[in-house]
Structure formats: C-alpha cells, structure tokens
Amino acid sequence: MFVEGVHFDLGWMTAEDAGWRSLALALGDLAAKGAQPGWALAALAVPKGWTVEQVSGLYSGMHALAGRWQMPIAGGDMSAIDGPAVLSLTVAGRTSKRPLGRWEARPGWAIAVTGPLGAAAVALRGRRAHRVEPLIESGRRLNELGLCCGDISDGLVREMEKFAAMSGAGSIIQADLVARAAGASLEDALTSGEEAELVCVGPRDMVLGAGLSIVGETIPDRAVKLVGASLQSTGYDHFGRAAQ
Amino acid sequence: MFVEGVHFDLGWMTAEDAGWRSLALALGDLAAKGAQPGWALAALAVPKGWTVEQVSGLYSGMHALAGRWQMPIAGGDMSAIDGPAVLSLTVAGRTSKRPLGRWEARPGWAIAVTGPLGAAAVALRGRRAHRVEPLIESGRRLNELGLCCGDISDGLVREMEKFAAMSGAGSIIQADLVARAAGASLEDALTSGEEAELVCVGPRDMVLGAGLSIVGETIPDRAVKLVGASLQSTGYDHFGRAAQ
Numbered sequence: 237m238f239v240e241g242v243h244f245d246l247g248w249m250t251a252e253d254a255g256w257r258s259l260a261l262a263l264g265d266l267a268a269k270g271a272q273p274g275w276a277l278a279a280l281a282v283p284k285g286w287t288v289e290q291v292s293g294l295y296s297g298m299h300a301l302a303g304r305w306q307m308p309i310a311g312g313d314m315s316a317i318d319g320p321a322v323l324s325l326t327v328a329g330r331t332s333k334r335p336l337g338r339w340e341a342r343p344g345w346a347i348a349v350t351g352p353l354g355a356a357a358v359a360l361r362g363r364r365a366h367r368v369e370p371l372i373e374s375g376r377r378l379n380e381l382g383l384c385c386g387d388i389s390d391g392l393v394r395e396m397e398k399f400a401a402m403s404g405a406g407s408i409i410q411a412d413l414v415a416r417a418a419g420a421s422l423e424d425a426l427t428s429g430e431e432a433e434l435v436c437v438g439p440r441d442m443v444l445g446a447g448l449s450i451v452g453e454t455i456p457d458r459a460v461k462l463v464g465a466s467l468q469s470t471g472y473d474h475f476g477r478a479a480q
Numbered sequence: 481m482f483v484e485g486v487h488f489d490l491g492w493m494t495a496e497d498a499g500w501r502s503l504a505l506a507l508g509d510l511a512a513k514g515a516q517p518g519w520a521l522a523a524l525a526v527p528k529g530w531t532v533e534q535v536s537g538l539y540s541g542m543h544a545l546a547g548r549w550q551m552p553i554a555g556g557d558m559s560a561i562d563g564p565a566v567l568s569l570t571v572a573g574r575t576s577k578r579p580l581g582r583w584e585a586r587p588g589w590a591i592a593v594t595g596p597l598g599a600a601a602v603a604l605r606g607r608r609a610h611r612v613e614p615l616i617e618s619g620r621r622l623n624e625l626g627l628c629c630g631d632i633s634d635g636l637v638r639e640m641e642k643f644a645a646m647s648g649a650g651s652i653i654q655a656d657l658v659a660r661a662a663g664a665s666l667e668d669a670l671t672s673g674e675e676a677e678l679v680c681v682g683p684r685d686m687v688l689g690a691g692l693s694i695v696g697e698t699i700p701d702r703a704v705k706l707v708g709a710s711l712q713s714t715g716y717d718h719f720g721r722a723a724q
C-alpha cells in the first residue's frame with residue numbers, strides 16, 4: 237500500500253515515477269522469493285484534486301515496468317477519497333521451487349547483500365525520483381541456489397530483526413562491511429528502506445559461491461547486534477540494539 | 481477498496497461492522513462467479529486518530545466473516561495516512577467450472593435477481609450498520625447451472641450497463657417486476673449499490689429452472705431501457721437512458 241505523502245510525493249516526482257516506483261517496490265517481494273512476476277491488481281483511491289493525466293500517468297508508470305515481464309495489471313478498483321491518494325498493489329508470481337521462508341534461517345549462516353545500500357535515502361533527501369529496479373533475475377538465481385532472501389523495505393537492520401523474530405536467529409552485522417551507495421552515510425546504508433537490493437542468508441560456502449558480499453552472520457541469540465566503532469559514535473543506541 | 485467516509489463511516493457503525501461489511505462486499509465478487517472463498521489479503525492505511533481497538537476491531541469483523549469458510553487472511557500491509565482510513569482487500573477463490581463472463585451474455589436471455597433490492601440504500605439512510613451476507617452458496621449453484629451472474633455493487637441498472645458494455649447486449653428492465661426490500665423505494669431497488677443480491681442472465685428456461693425472479697431481458701441493442709410509468713415520472717432520465 238502506497239500513500240501519497242508517505243510513500244510518494246507528487247510535489248517532486250511525476251505520477252509516472254510514483255506508479256513505477258510503487259510497482260517496483262511491490263515486485264521487490266517477488267524478487268526476494270525468486271518468483272517470476274505473474275499478474276498484478278491495482279486499487280487506487282483518487283483525491284478530488286487529481287487530474288485525469290495524473291491518474292493515467294500513474295498507470296503508465298506501472299505498465300512501463302510491468303511490460304518487462306509481460307505482466308498484466310489484471311484488475312483492480314478505483315474510488316474517490318477526501319485525502320491523499322492511496323495505491324494498493326497485489327502482485328502474484330511463480331517460483332520453480334519453494335523459496336525458504338525467514339523462519340528457516342539457522343544460526344551460523346552468513347548474511348549478505350546484493351549491492352550497496354542507502355540509494356533510496358539519498359534520493360529521498362535530494363527529492364529526486366528514483367526508478368527502483370526490482371532484482372527479479374538475481375532473486376531467482378539466489379533462491380535457486382538455496383539462499384533465503386528478503387527485500388529491504390524497512391532497512392537492513394530492521395530486516396534482520398524480522399529474520400530474528402521469525403527464526404529465533406539474530407544477527408551480528410559488521411557495519412564496515414556494508415557497502416554504501418554513492419552519497420550514502422553508514423546510517424543510510426543500515427536503515428534506508430525501499431531499497432532495490434536484497435539481503436540473503438545461507439551457509440557461508442553457498443553465499444560465497446553466489447558471489448555476494450558478506451556483511452555478518454546469524455547467531456543463536458535473538459538480538460540484532462551492530463559491530464563497528466563508527467556506529468557507537470553515531471548513536472545507534474536509539475534502535476535499542478546492543479553495540480559491541 | 482473501502483474508503484472511510486465513502487464506503488463506511490465509523491460515526492454510526494463499529495469498526496467490526498466496517499470490517500465485516502468490507503469483506504462481505506469483496507466476497508460478493510466471488511459469489512457472483514460461483515467461487516468458494518480461498519484466501520484474502522488486507523492492506524490498511526490507518527489515520528493517526530484511530531485507536532488500537534479500532535484497528536483490531538476492523539480485523540475482528542473480517543475474521544468473523546472469513547471464519548465461515550475457513551478463509552485465512554493470509555497477508556497484507558499497514559501504513560499510516562494523514563486522511564481517512566483506506567482498506568484494500570484482495571480475495572481469491574476457486575470454482576469447479578469456468579464461470580461465464582459478462583461479455584458472454586447473449587440477446588434474448590432472461591435477466592433475474594436473487595432477491596429483493598434496495599436494502600443497502602435503506603440501511604444507509606437510516607445510518608444502520610447492515611451486515612451484508614455474501615451469497616456464496618447461491619452463487620455457486622447458479623453458476624453451476626450455467627447462468628452468468630454479477631454482484632450489484634453499483635446498482636441494478638448500472639450493472640446491466642456493464643453487461644451491455646462488455647457483451648454488446650443491452651437490457652429491458654421491467655421496473656414493476658423488481659422486488660423491493662422492506663422500506664425501499666423503486667429508485668432504491670434500481671440504483672442501490674453494495675447489495676448482497678446477485679443479478680444473473682441466461683436462457684429463460686434455465687433462469688426459471690433456477691427459481692429466480694425474472695425482471696427483464698437482454699436485447700441486441702446496447703442500451704439499457706427501463707419500462708414502467710412510475711419510472712418516467714420519477715425522473716430516471718438523468719441516467720441518460722431511454723425510458724419507453
């Protein structure tokens with residue numbers, strides 16, 4: 237669900253950008269599970285102030301991205317709203333094998349990311365429309381190798397908390413191993429959400445074989461711990477996490 | 481998609497009622513196609529002013545209805561919104577045979593409804609929470625008999641316009657044959673949306689065999705025509721439809 241003013245802002249992005257971006261983020265869930273996009277449903281609440289061009293722009297942006305996988309926007313719904321626009325997307329995909337769920341993560345596995353993090357935070361700060369590219373092909377390959385992946389919708393650290401909550405296996409993240417996108421601070425890299433990159437966990441050899449950059453490992457303790465002097469000094473205590 | 485202030489109003493219904501009602505209306509689409517409920521996804525944008533009790537009440541209302549078919553609310557999403565609440569529901573179901581689409585309607589078929597219409601308009605006028613019962617079992621039976629059905633989400637007349645737009649077959653509706661719910665006017669019966677009842681079309685013998693009340697027939701002309709002196713006098717011209 238994408239809410240105007242929360243997830244997108246037509247003050248500094250076009251409706252096309254907002255449509256693209258929303259569908260791209262929804263497809264991030266499919267990418268994380270190694271699924272090929274099948275179809276999408278789009279429900280839209282339209283504010284009175286919107287123009288027909290804005291509504292059709294939003295759909296154009298979605299169609300432009302969906303077309304890459306011949307993914308039909310197979311249905312949906314439209315309503316008026318006395319408030320901000322709300323776009324609700326449901327996407328369905330298909331995998332060749334059952335993807336691992338977060339609850340199946342085991343302690344002692346390596347944690348890796350598919351690329352540098354923080355690009356979304358940098359784009360947001362610069363009020364620059366950022367056409368996220370969902371990593372459908374990478375996600376398929378990584379899942380087929382047997383890795384357990386998640387999208388980074390709420391930041392890397394938050395993502396590892398989800399793994400911990402569902403599997404019981406926490407994490408130690410080596411902050412200095414987390415590659416940063418151009419212009420991104422360490423805080424951006426660790427906390428920026430709505431990232432295109434995926435985080436994957438699995439046995440160390442499997443992760444190395446996949447060509448990913450290791451940033452930490454899972455542990456028997458349910459906590460998510462950050463290692464790195466720079467972090468202690470930049471005040472990451474407000475996450476309520478132990479810094480070593 | 482159900483928008484607070486458009487589709488539900490917590491000023492005179494509980495959050496449980498709103499949740500029930502929204503899921504019931506979403507299930508109306510499955511009922512129309514003869515599908516057994518499978519699973520639902522619920523995405524919710526929550527206004528700052530809502531209480532935890534309201535959020536959980538909304539889900540309770542949905543769960544109470546979903547439980548009838550052991551239908552899991554299998555996932556979803558939640559976001560904040562600076563505006564009215566928005567609930568977006570996706571429901572999936574399964575049919576034993578392919579249901580007929582609206583585009584498959586043929587001229588000369590009978591049009592029938594499953595029961596009296598206008599109850600939703602009466603409830604709305606009285607600001608009375610109205611727990612719509614989705615006609616899942618009736619819908620299954622009618623589809624298995626071979627009828628082509630639709631839910632009445634935007635009123636009977638509007639529904640026949642959808643049939644006309646998709647099949648090329650318009651309708652003649654005999655207004656005096658449309659049974660009215662208690663307290664409903666003829667206008668209510670013809671235009672009230674968010675009804676639980678279904679409208680079905682099919683060969684006359686099939687419709688009679690199904691035990692439905694015939695209210696008109698489909699015609700080769702794409703127009704939707706209303707027959708009944710009372711209609712001409714109550715000003716149905718504003719629909720842009722020819723009254724005979």
